[in-house]
Amino acid sequence: MKKKLDDYISNLKAHFNLQSTIKSTCFLFGSSVTGFWAPSRSDLDVVFIIKNKSLLEDFDKLIGDWKTKNHEILLDGYIVYEDDSKLYSKSLLNEKHNLFPKSLPTPEQWSLKYQSKKIFGEFSLTDILPEVSRENLIDWAKANKQQYWIPYIGKIIRKVKKMPADKYLPIDPAIWIASGAARIKSLELTGKCLSKQNALKWLVRQGGDDSRLIQKLLDNHKYNDEEAEKLKPDDVINIANISLNLLS
DSSP: OHHHHHHHHHHHIIIIIISOSSOEEEEEETHHHHTOOOTTTOOEEEEEEEEEGGGHHHHHHHHHHHHHHTTTSOEEEEEEEEETTEEEEEETTTOOEEETTTTSOHHHHHHHHHSOEEEEOSOOSGGGSOOOOHHHHHHHHHHHIIIIIHHHHHHHHHHHHTSOTTOOBOSHHHHHHHHHHHHHHHHHHHOOOOOHHHHHHHHHHTOOTTHHHHHHHHHHTTSOTTTSOOBOHHHHHHHHHHHHHHHO
8 A cells, every 4th residue: 555655656756846847846635644545545635836827737737647647546636826926726626726725625724734745846835824723623614514514415315315225336425425424523523633534433433223334334445436345225325314413
């Protein structure tokens, strides 16, 4: 696992730092830094910093080239650049441009401020990020729970209920729901940011008749959807209800 991650990081350095004429800085954050990166399931979360917007088009081409050569791993995160004396970020997934770091979710600001790792470049990241307190994280979790997670899980339940009972479903959405709900609840209670894996472990420890289903998610977390066990709709609905009850 570590060798696979080290290979991706070496590729990043070679592609964006050694072989490129565009001066940039790259930071890792998320599971690749905290030690919970899983080759079959984890994204590679990065922040690139470039000098200004005029370099963005050429840098986008570099991103596209790297994704083509490393299509088995999802590169997630942001390109940060300056425009008209303001900092902006461009998402590597949806390509939206927003003010940086104001538009980032509070846990991502915390992760970038306190747990990111520079792998090359000269620009600083921590100097342009605000301090993030435990109270900031708790307040964000309470709001995000109501605005996103509770409506989202309800929508998933309604969708899965319409599916044939004998249909087998990939496990990844269930892992996303259960770990997401557990991360939000833990953040709300303690102000601590958990990895997906630790969030599932925390949820198993809460016990209950359906903890076996959460344990199944935890056991399959290291596998991709082709290798992992499949779930029937009733199992997904039960997991979603566990998650919903946790947040209610």
